[in-house]
Amino acid sequence: MKHFLSAGFSAVFLLFIVSLVSCDKDYTDIDSGLNIDDDDLNIQKAELATVRAFNQPVREVQTNNLAINPLGILRNGSTFGTTHADFVTQLELTSAALATEFGDNPTVDSVALYIPYFSTKLLTDSDGNSEYELDSIYGSQKMKLEVFESNYFINALAPPDFSQAQVYYTSNASLFTTLLKGAFEDGTTATSAPALNNSTRTQENENFKFSDREIYLTTPNEDDPTTTDTTRVAPGMRLMLNKNYFKKKILEAPDGKLSNNTSFRDYMRGLYFKTTATSPTGSSYGLLDFKKGSITVYYSEDKTTDGVTTRTQKTFVMNLTGNTVSLQENSFGAEYANALDNVNQTEGDEILYLKGGNGSIVYIDLFGERPNEGEVPGELQKMIDEGWLINEANLTFTVDRSRLRTLLEPLRVYLYNADTNLPIADYTLDVTTSSNRKYDKYLFGGFRSTDDETGEETYTIRLTNHLRALVKGTQDDVRLGLTVTESIAAADNLKGRDDDATVQLPRGSVLHPFGTVLKGNTADAKNIKFEIRYTKTK
Numbered sequence: 001m002k003h004f005l006s007a008g009f010s011a012v013f014l015l016f017i018v019s020l021v022s023c024d025k026d027y028t029d030i031d032s033g034l035n036i037d038d039d040d041l042n043i044q045k046a047e048l049a050t051v052r053a054f055n056q057p058v059r060e061v062q063t064n065n066l067a068i069n070p071l072g073i074l075r076n077g078s079t080f081g082t083t084h085a086d087f088v089t090q091l092e093l094t095s096a097a098l099a100t101e102f103g104d105n106p107t108v109d110s111v112a113l114y115i116p117y118f119s120t121k122l123l124t125d126s127d128g129n130s131e132y133e134l135d136s137i138y139g140s141q142k143m144k145l146e147v148f149e150s151n152y153f154i155n156a157l158a159p160p161d162f163s164q165a166q167v168y169y170t171s172n173a174s175l176f177t178t179l180l181k182g183a184f185e186d187g188t189t190a191t192s193a194p195a196l197n198n199s200t201r202t203q204e205n206e207n208f209k210f211s212d213r214e215i216y217l218t219t220p221n222e223d224d225p226t227t228t229d230t231t232r233v234a235p236g237m238r239l240m241l242n243k244n245y246f247k248k249k250i251l252e253a254p255d256g257k258l259s260n261n262t263s264f265r266d267y268m269r270g271l272y273f274k275t276t277a278t279s280p281t282g283s284s285y286g287l288l289d290f291k292k293g294s295i296t297v298y299y300s301e302d303k304t305t306d307g308v309t310t311r312t313q314k315t316f317v318m319n320l321t322g323n324t325v326s327l328q329e330n331s332f333g334a335e336y337a338n339a340l341d342n343v344n345q346t347e348g349d350e351i352l353y354l355k356g357g358n359g360s361i362v363y364i365d366l367f368g369e370r371p372n373e374g375e376v377p378g379e380l381q382k383m384i385d386e387g388w389l390i391n392e393a394n395l396t397f398t399v400d401r402s403r404l405r406t407l408l409e410p411l412r413v414y415l416y417n418a419d420t421n422l423p424i425a426d427y428t429l430d431v432t433t434s435s436n437r438k439y440d441k442y443l444f445g446g447f448r449s450t451d452d453e454t455g456e457e458t459y460t461i462r463l464t465n466h467l468r469a470l471v472k473g474t475q476d477d478v479r480l481g482l483t484v485t486e487s488i489a490a491a492d493n494l495k496g497r498d499d500d501a502t503v504q505l506p507r508g509s510v511l512h513p514f515g516t517v518l519k520g521n522t523a524d525a526k527n528i529k530f531e532i533r534y535t536k537t538k
Contacts, residue, residue, distance in 0.1 A: 043391060048379055048530040050368035051395075052348040053482075053520050057340040058496040058503060061358045061510045063326035064154070064168040067289065068136075068486070068511050070326060070357075072210075073143055073277045074285035077406035080355055080515045081331045084277075088150050088176050089290055090270040090322025092261045097316050100258070103301035106251050108243040109313065113147070113197070115293035115320070116236035117210065117286065130214050132235050137210045138408060138513075139283025144276040145208035146195035147239065151179040153269050154323040167495055170328040170358045180272050187244030196271075199240040207278070210286050211235060237288070246297050250316060265322055285513065287486075293320040328357055335403065351400060352520045354413060356484045356512030358496075361505055363418055364395075364480040366530060376477065383471050387537035393467040396529040397482075397518040399448070399457035404517040410484040411438060413446045413516070414491070414508060415461045418481035421493045421504040425465035425475075441488050448516075459518070467532065483509035484516065 063069075070085040118135040152175050155166040168175075182193035197205050215238055217231045249268060250258070257267040275284075297316040302309050332340075339353055340360060352362045367377030376384070383390075395415065416423050430441040439447075446461045469475030485508035493504040519527035 042535055044534055044536065046532045046534065048366070048532070049526055050379065051521055051526075051528045051530050052365045052368050053352055053362050053528060054345050054349045055339060055343050055353055056361050056363050056481075056503060057343070057498045058360055058505060059340075059358055059499065060169040060171050060497040061505065062167050062494040062496065063170050063328065063510065064166065065324055066326055066507070066511060067291075067490075068287050069290055069324065070285060070287050070328065070513055071273055072139075072275050072285040073141075073283060074138060074513055075281065075283050076408050076514065078333045079336055079403065079405045079517065080359070081333050081336075083285070083357065083513055084275070084329045084331075085285070086173065086275055086327045087273045087290065087324070088152075088154070088270055088327065089273075089320045089324040090154055090265050091268055091295065091318045092321045093258065093264050094317045094319060097318065098258070098260065100316055102251055102299075103303060103312070106299050106301040108247040108251060109298045109300055111241040111243050111246045111295065111297050113239045113241055113293065113295045114215075114233070114236055115288055115290055116234050117212075117288065119212070119235050121234070128232065130232065132212050132214065134210065134212045134235060136287035137212075138285045140209060141279055141282030141284040142207045142209045143284040144206055144278050145197065145239075146182075146205065146274045146276070147197045147241065148180040148182050148195055148272045148274060149189060149245075149268070150176055150270040150272040151181060152176045153266065154325060156323055168325040169495075169497065170326065172325065173327040173329070176272055176325075176327070177274075180274075183242045183245035185242075185244065187242065187246075187248040189245065195274075196241045196245055197239040198242050201240075204239045209284055210237075237293075241295070247299075250297055251299065261322075270322065271320075287511070287513070290320045290324060294318065295320075330358060333405075348522070349520045350522045350525075351403060352397070352482075352518040353515065354410070354482065354484045354518065355515030356410070356486065356509050359515055361503075361509065362482040362518075364415075364482060364528075366395075366480065367477065370479065371477070380470055380477060383534070384473070388471055388532075389535040389537060390464055390468045390471060391533040391535060392462075393464045393530070393532045394445075394460050394462055396458050396460040396531070398527050399459070400517045400519045401457065406515065408514050409448065410512060410514045410516055411448060412485055412488065413459045413461070414483050414485040414488065414506060415446065415463065416481050416483075416491065416506060417478050419476075419478040421481075421506075423491050424463060424480070425469060426462050427491065429465055430462075437489065438487065444488075446485070446488075459516075481505070484512045484514060485509055486512035 069087050071087050072085060074083040117137060119132040122131045122133055124130040158164045158166040181189040181191055182195050183189050184193050212235050215233045217233060218228045257263055295318045300311045300313050303312040336353055339351060353360050354362060367379045371377050427441060427444050430444040432442045433440050444462055446459055448457060448459055450457050470477060483506055487508045490508035490511060492507050494507050494510050496503045496505045521528050
């Protein structure tokens, strides 16, 4: 028996899944290349033997304006090596900030950046203190974190005619790093100046690490400025930034620069988050929704009422909601790097490597070598001629544990039409949902499972409706693509590059930092199982 990771989906769908399960039967080989059970039952079982699969390197991927972005250093074993991720984002003014008119003698009291982590509140005690569990944070190692002013303008549209969307890739760091500026204590900017997160608290810069602790914010009480109010917020990145830099950049901005976001984005072109490893081991890596982040400038200005002047505290808020780019660099293990340089598209690869981000995907031809245009593969033609009614079809991949030397593995893989870069029918028709969105489209499958008796680990994907369409002739035989996925809903496409070749791959693969190693098919060993339950009508 195999067991899957828990999902939390509805009991109705569980019953539906159980109804799909059929009894196994013994197989008899026939010369067609199909293994068919030898009893006289109407429902029969076959296993196609000629599935061909090979690796497709994706050495660069498009990473502008991703919903989720990585930050930090991920060391995930010797197979896939180390991933290093920096991040750059534009800033935008809130509607309140756009309407701001600074009063007399304004000064900046402090500046705070806050980006929440993905987390779940576990409990709250009688004093109102809460404990949280973090999600999508990997490792507890410290790292150096620096925030700089970015002076490279991130275009939404590509020059020279600005009619197409601009594409930025993981390898575009040099566009930004040569133009970074920090700020000295007096707020003066320079390429040689320290980072903007200049707090004396080293856990905000030199010794940063992702923490699951609740954050306590204290602000002056509006009615009684001599007292403070405490606000609790969920765990996140909270950094104090150079207040004199923001005094010059915001409070002393030239006329018109803060009047609208178009002018502001060109004036203050963004922030660059730079990470540096401080230890040769361990990880400090997070997947963050930076667009939920903000920068709050706390400032004071004179307010005169009835001839009496007092200092009034106010805030000026900027959101991290402009154009963004994720910048990533990998250092792969020798075995994986060699596999990417020696792909066998003709016979298929014995070992298949799936790695998210700028890594690799796998291409699959269900019936072996692709036929010429207008022709039908022999195994598929046999199904058509005999009038097979497809009851169920599954594609199963086995994890090669001997080559998978990693600490973290993907929960799920995703199969799609690589000719059109669109989902296959089984994905589209599956409407199952879960309280944990990673388990949506549960019937479509792709989850990692383990056999309790043998310990064998597999990923199984349902392609019943896809095969039905092939047999009926309403769908052409297409090349399929297989990737890891962080989000099964992220099935739209981004661009990838392998040297001079361009590929399309699902967004869910670009978002995912993990990888896995699967056994492929060779002349001697058929490790990819394409199992079909069917009924003959002729």
